Every structure is written in C-alpha cells, then in structure tokens.
Amino acid sequence: MSQDAPPPAARPAEATPALEVKNLTVSFERDGRRAEVVSDVSYTIARGRTLGVVGESGCGKTITSLAVMGLAPPGLRVQGAIRLAGQDLAGASEKAWQDARGDRVAMVFQEPMSALNPVMKIGRQIAEVLVRHRGARWREANEEAVELLASVGIPSPRLRAQDYPHRLSGGMRQRAMIAIALACKPAVLVADEPTTALDVTIQAQILDLMIELQERTGTAIQFISHNLAVVSQVAHDIIVMYAGRVVEQADAQQLFAQPLHPYTRGLIATLPDPQRPVKRLPVIPGRVAAVSAGHTGCRFAARCALADERCHAQEPQLEQRGERHWVACHKVENA
Ligand SMILES: Nc1ncnc2c1ncn2[C@@H]1O[C@H](COP(=O)(O)OP(=O)(O)O)[C@@H](O)[C@H]1O
Ligand code: SF4
Ligand SMILES: [Mg+2]
Incomplete structure (x- = not known):
C-alpha cells in the first residue's frame, strides 16, 4: 500500500486517473418530485489502485457502479461527470458506451450466471469479446481465451x-467471469460484491486472484461490498456510503486507524476481532432510510447516538479532515 501517493482530489493533472467520477447524482421522479438514490458522489481511481466502496444494502453502491458503466436502469436520471481513462462519457451515446464497456471498463457481478451466456461455451464467450473489441481473428481469440482461463487459475483450461x-x-464461474472482464485489458474493473455468493475459502482465493491480476496488469479496480472486512483486504482507498451519500473517504489504513464518522465507527465495531472471538457480532441499530424528496438534515441522524437539532436540520457536507481523509459530519471533533 502506497503511503506517499497524493490524495485522490490532489493528484496532478498529468497523471490521468483511470476513472474520474465528479458530482454523480442518480435520481428518479416520484409523485411529481425528484428522489435521489445517489447524491453528489465524487472520486478518482488511479491506475493500479483499488477503491473500496462500502455501506449496507440499499446505500446506492450498485446504482453508482451501474451509472459508471453507462448501465443505470431506465427511469433513473444520471447527472455528473464520468471520465474513463481521460474520455468524458457523461451523456455519451449508447454506441460510445458500448465501445467503452469491455474495452476500457468491465464489470464482475455477485452472480456470474446472470452475466454468462448459459448456452455458449466458456471459451467462446471470452473469444467473442476479443473478436468484437480487439478485432482478433477467431482462431487467435480461441487460443487467447485458453490462456486467459489459465491466467485466472482455472485448471485444464x-x-x-x-x-x-x-x-x-x-468459484470457477467467477474466475471465468474475471477472465472475460480482463480479456480486453480494461483500464477499470468494477467488481460488485464479487465474492458475496462464495464460501469463505473460495472468497479468499478470488480476492488473492484480483490482487495478483492487478499487480500484473495495473488495472484500476472499484471494489464494492457491504462487508468492510472483505473491502479491507483489497482496497487502497475506501469510500463509505450511507443512503446514497459518501459520508467518509480515506486511505484504507487511515480509515481503520482513525474512523471519524459515527457510521464508519459502527461498521468497524461490527467487524470480528481476532483477539476476542464472539458468537454474535454487534449490529448498528436501525436501517438505511429511504431517500425521500425534500429531505433535510443528516441522513444518518435517525440512527446516530450523537444527533442533535442541527443534525436534523442541516445536511453535513464532505470536508477534508486530514491529508487523505474526508468526512461529512457536524460533530467530527466529538464523534
Ligand atoms: N430502478 C430503480 N428505480 C428507483 N429506485 C431504485 C432503482 N433501483 C434501485 N433503486 C433504489 O436505489 C437504492 C440503492 O440501491 P442499490 O444501489 O442497489 O444499493 P446497494 O447496492 O448499496 O445495496 C435503493 O434504495 C433501491 O431501492
Ligand atoms: S451529522 Fe450528526 S447525525 Fe449525522 S453522523 Fe454526524 S453527529 Fe450523527
Ligand atoms: Mg448492490
């Protein structure tokens, strides 16, 4: 983990980030009013780095990653800037997005069966990506598909x-999915809960594979999980989302050493402590509130032990609190 890299917001302009997301807001209309599922989310991921995105189910992690892939479900409005390897894709045509997907950005899902074609042989599915995006000939593409299967640790490829x-x-399906995603050497790999459906041993193997592939290829990874323990194993930087907002963003080590937001502290408190095995882990009481139109105040207020009048009245903005540390909370000093 690099300690001397500048914070995401201060990276020099010449080092074009693999992915740059600025003021991303995703909303839909309900009863004539706009409701936001993702609000003003900004981050960058440099080549060779992994950004972990963590938060409970319903926080907007998947919608954020779908928007970054140009795949937000119909009916949702996406606003903000999305730059992939320097190319601005906000408001781009479907053709431009199709060219980008599988070439500059690829995605791995929780359930590989939903992304794999059940009636097409695995090798053919990988070869097809190479033919379509790289203009490879079928013969070469088939050979390369076998090499890719070997490179993701599939025996007898x-x-x-x-x-x-x-x-x-x-586990093997998820490896195949990663092989397809990496076939065109994308600048960015978006992995949305890629290990959630796997048992713990296989999960660890897939995480190791992703780290190893990143070291080999330099791909930037956006790694999404509801599980902070999993995120902590792969992420260099972490953003914590709550009800569609980034509430804390920091270098991974910094986040664990000095979590500032009450929600992040709650998430860390629910992690198993290897020194002190317990049967049941604590949970943060309450659940993620629905994001309603015209909402005021901190979105975490209903569950926060520190909430006061100001918290209910005024939404806290993300403010820099350390060299590589941003937090959105009115009461950081005493949090
Ligand atoms: N097509 C849609 N229209 C309106 N709201 C949606 C749609 N898809 C998801 N949502 C809402 O957006 C929020 C974020 O969902 P999601 O990104 O799937 O969360 P996560 O991946 O963090 O569990 C949820 O409250 C969900 O109900
Ligand atoms: S702003 Fe207030 S309610 Fe929100 S997390 Fe901070 S202390 Fe809690
Ligand atoms: Mg999700």
Whole structure:
C-alpha cells in the first residue's frame, strides 16, 4: 500500500486517473418530485489502485457502479461527470458506451450466471469479446481465451473452455467471469460484491486472484461490498456510503486507524476481532432510510447516538479532515 501517493482530489493533472467520477447524482421522479438514490458522489481511481466502496444494502453502491458503466436502469436520471481513462462519457451515446464497456471498463457481478451466456461455451464467450473489441481473428481469440482461463487459475483450461457455464463451480464461474472482464485489458474493473455468493475459502482465493491480476496488469479496480472486512483486504482507498451519500473517504489504513464518522465507527465495531472471538457480532441499530424528496438534515441522524437539532436540520457536507481523509459530519471533533 502506497503511503506517499497524493490524495485522490490532489493528484496532478498529468497523471490521468483511470476513472474520474465528479458530482454523480442518480435520481428518479416520484409523485411529481425528484428522489435521489445517489447524491453528489465524487472520486478518482488511479491506475493500479483499488477503491473500496462500502455501506449496507440499499446505500446506492450498485446504482453508482451501474451509472459508471453507462448501465443505470431506465427511469433513473444520471447527472455528473464520468471520465474513463481521460474520455468524458457523461451523456455519451449508447454506441460510445458500448465501445467503452469491455474495452476500457468491465464489470464482475455477485452472480456470474446472470452475466454468462448459459448456452455458449466458456471459451467462446471470452473469444467473442476479443473478436468484437480487439478485432482478433477467431482462431487467435480461441487460443487467447485458453490462456486467459489459465491466467485466472482455472485448471485444464483447454478442456474447461469447451464447457458450458453450468458445468463449473461457483468459484470457477467467477474466475471465468474475471477472465472475460480482463480479456480486453480494461483500464477499470468494477467488481460488485464479487465474492458475496462464495464460501469463505473460495472468497479468499478470488480476492488473492484480483490482487495478483492487478499487480500484473495495473488495472484500476472499484471494489464494492457491504462487508468492510472483505473491502479491507483489497482496497487502497475506501469510500463509505450511507443512503446514497459518501459520508467518509480515506486511505484504507487511515480509515481503520482513525474512523471519524459515527457510521464508519459502527461498521468497524461490527467487524470480528481476532483477539476476542464472539458468537454474535454487534449490529448498528436501525436501517438505511429511504431517500425521500425534500429531505433535510443528516441522513444518518435517525440512527446516530450523537444527533442533535442541527443534525436534523442541516445536511453535513464532505470536508477534508486530514491529508487523505474526508468526512461529512457536524460533530467530527466529538464523534
Ligand atoms: N430502478 C430503480 N428505480 C428507483 N429506485 C431504485 C432503482 N433501483 C434501485 N433503486 C433504489 O436505489 C437504492 C440503492 O440501491 P442499490 O444501489 O442497489 O444499493 P446497494 O447496492 O448499496 O445495496 C435503493 O434504495 C433501491 O431501492
Ligand atoms: S451529522 Fe450528526 S447525525 Fe449525522 S453522523 Fe454526524 S453527529 Fe450523527
Ligand atoms: Mg448492490
């Protein structure tokens, strides 16, 4: 983990980030009013770095990553800037997005079966990406598909290339999905809960694979999980989301050493302590509030032990509190 890299907001202009997201807001209309599911989210990911995005279910992690892929569900309005390897894609045509997907940005999902074609052999699915995006010939593409399967640790890759997805185990399917995602050497890999459906041993293997592939290829990774323990194993930087907003953003070590937001502190308190095994982990009482139109105040106020009148009246903005540390809370000093 690099300690001397400048914070995301202060990276020099010449080092074009692999991904730059600025003031991303995703909203929809309900009863004639706008409701936001993602509000004013900004971050950058440099080449070779992993940004962890963490927060409970319903915080807007998936919608954020879909927006970054140009895949936000219909009916949702996406505003803000999205720059992929320097190319501005906000408001770009579907054709421009299609060119970008699989070429400059690729995605790995929680459930690989939903992304894999069940009636196409694994090797063919990888080869197809190479033919479509790189203009490779089928013969070369098929060979490269076998190499890619080997590079993600799939044994007997030449045989597995001839298998249909249902013949592979969950872990092997996720490896195949990663091979497809990496086929065109994308600048950015978006991984949304890629290990959540896997058991703990396989989960650890997939995380190791992602770290190893990043070291080899330099791909920037946006790694999304509701599980802070998982995020902490791969992320250089972390953003904590709550009800569609970034509430804290920091270098991973800094976030664990000195969490400032009450929600982040709550998340860390729910992590298992290897020194002190407990049967049941504490949970943060309450649940993520629905984001309603015309909402005022801190979105975490209903669950925050420190909430006062100001918290209910005024939404805190993200402010810099350390060299690589931003937090949105009115009461950071005494948090
Ligand atoms: N198509 C949609 N229209 C309106 N709201 C949506 C849509 N899809 C998701 N949402 C809402 O957006 C919020 C964030 O969802 P999501 O990004 O899936 O959360 P996470 O991935 O953090 O669990 C949720 O409150 C969800 O109900
Ligand atoms: S602004 Fe207030 S309610 Fe929100 S997290 Fe900080 S102390 Fe809690
Ligand atoms: Mg999700």
